Amino acid sequence: MKEYIYYYQSPIGYIRIKGDDEAILAIDFAEEGQNKECYPEHIKDCITQLDEYFAGKRKSFDVSYLLKGTEFQKKVWTELSKVSYGEKVSYKDIAKRIGNEKAVRAVGTTNGKNPVSIIVPCHRVVGADGKLTGYAWGLWRKEWLLEHEKKYK
Template sequence: METTYIKTPLGITQITGDENGIAVISVSDEGVVSADIPFVLQEAVTQLNDYFEGKRTSFDFKLNPKGTEFQQKVWKGLLEIPFGKTCSYMDLSKKLGDVKAIRAVASANGKNPLWIVVPCHRVIGTDGSLTGYAGGLWRKKWLLEHETPSTQQSLF
């Protein structure tokens, strides 16, 4: 596995993967930016930079997250939430076929190893509130605002 660290508007982002795909993308407040980007991570770095620059709304590099079968199912469900849209944990549970699994869905959502790319930040509370986010609610708010640019109202 190769790892690189890049600077983003939300902190230092770690990207880890190999020829089988990207396994981890995470963010922290501290860290040292890598001088070199391993070849197998270059496309992910480029696409993440494009996302932060407002030039990209989806990702198409190969993913290889590690998780249980249920977690993988939830993460695939997250990939279906369109850019600029949100859904609730309840909506996601229903979509996955088991309304009673809402807590398990929320738990799997919280263990998502692919920050931004598997868009767990797009899942909100049923009442529209910004609920738990491993990267901090301020990052979740930033990401949702980044993906939903406000349109300026006309004065006339």
């Protein structure tokens, strides 16, 4: 199956959108790259929805994406996708929600491996004390995303 990569210029750096003919496979931060002219509709939808999100007009995403990982990882990422716009939860909250309260560290590790950041909002997970902790793309981006959502909540 053919893969497509689009480099989206966001207020917090370039976002690489990777997909195939059927779904979004990954969204992460990257250096600037070269865009092509022809993309499947779901990638165009993703670009439009990111535009709306960064403009403060979109609070949830409805693009088609595929989560590849273990059953545990998929369970965590699915639970993350239920965290509302502007809401903050702890790693322990997510562990409880998936029925495994002792899996806090594993939830943290899985959170850091989220393949579709922003769309599956791993940036909304904070430490038990409410402080910002770990974000694969830099704490400054996590803080920016949370402040952005607070502004448009």
